[in-house]
Amino acid sequence: DAKTTQPNSMxxxxxxxxxxxxxHSTISGTDYIHWYRQLPSQGPEYVIHGLTSxxxxxxxxxxxxxxxxxxxxxLHRATLRDAAVYYCILRTDSWGKLQFGAGTQVVVTP
Amino acid sequence: xxxxxxxxxxKVTEKGKYVELRCDPIxxxxxxxxxxxxLGQGPEFLIYFxxxxxxxxxxxxNDRFFAVRPEGSVSTLKIQRTERGDSAVYLCASSSVPTTExxxxxxxxxxxx
Numbered sequence: 001d002a003k004t005t006q007p008n009s010m011x012x013x014x015x016x017x018x019x020x021x022x023x024h025s026t027i028s029g030t031d032y033i034h035w036y037r038q039l040p041s042q043g044p045e046y047v048i049h050g051l052t053s054x055x056x057x058x059x060x061x062x063x064x065x066x067x068x069x070x071x072x073x074x075l076h077r078a079t080l081r082d083a084a085v086y087y088c089i090l091r092t093d094s095w096g097k098l099q100f101g102a103g104t105q106v107v108v109t110p
Numbered sequence: 111x112x113x114x115x116x117x118x119x120x121k122v123t124e125k126g127k128y129v130e131l132r133c134d135p136i137x138x139x140x141x142x143x144x145x146x147x148x149l150g151q152g153p154e155f156l157i158y159f160x161x162x163x164x165x166x167x168x169x170x171x172n173d174r175f176f177a178v179r180p181e182g183s184v185s186t187l188k189i190q191r192t193e194r195g196d197s198a199v200y201l202c203a204s205s206s207v208p209t210t211e212x213x214x215x216x217x218x219x220x221x222x223x
Contacts, residue, residue, distance in 0.1 A: 043214030
């Protein structure tokens with residue numbers, strides 16, 4: 001399975017944007033890029049996913065590099081509720097096992 | 111229900127005992143996954159069901175772990191002869207087709223003493 005590399009932690013001030021990088025240099029053509037987040041004491045929660053084009057939804061935006069070897073999750077205005085571990089995951093289109101890494105711990109300060 | 115339900119939310123058992131953890135997926139979801147998560151780590155894949163059959167059980171650590179989904183909805187994760195190293199949060203997730211959004215339950219915290 002293709003692997004992802006993320007920073008261990010990132011800190012942001014409240015109401016400022018947060019850019020979370022993810023490297024996936026061994027991505028294959030059929031791998032989708034998924035992002036999940038996990039708030040304390042809860043199960044992971046889907047954030048966004050994409051294949052080649054940038055994606056936007058109510059939670060975040062996903063910017064995918066042209067060569068697909070990296071991507072960036074963008075939280076436009078961080079709130080205290082966004083403090084969580086964010087996981088970048090590659091998922092094939094044939095079936096749906098999610099391989100979680102260690103993720104990035106996002107700390108939001110008021 | 112509106113989401114994935116896992117019972118019990120907490121389970122304390124003695125080393126060597128047998129435990130069952132239950133997962134009620136979202137109605138109509140054909141794909142069901144079990145993960146376990148140790149403190150400070152990301153969830154670790156255990157097994158994936160598509161309907162009633164286990165499509166991939168490569169993550170089960172050994173033969174003490176077994177999971178079933180007899181009618182294609184509720185699933186039970188069974189652990190025999192529990193060991194202290196089995197202590198973790200066991201997470202269940204479901205999705206409508208393999209590559210769409212997976213919905214996770216709150217997990218069952220298993221503590222083996």
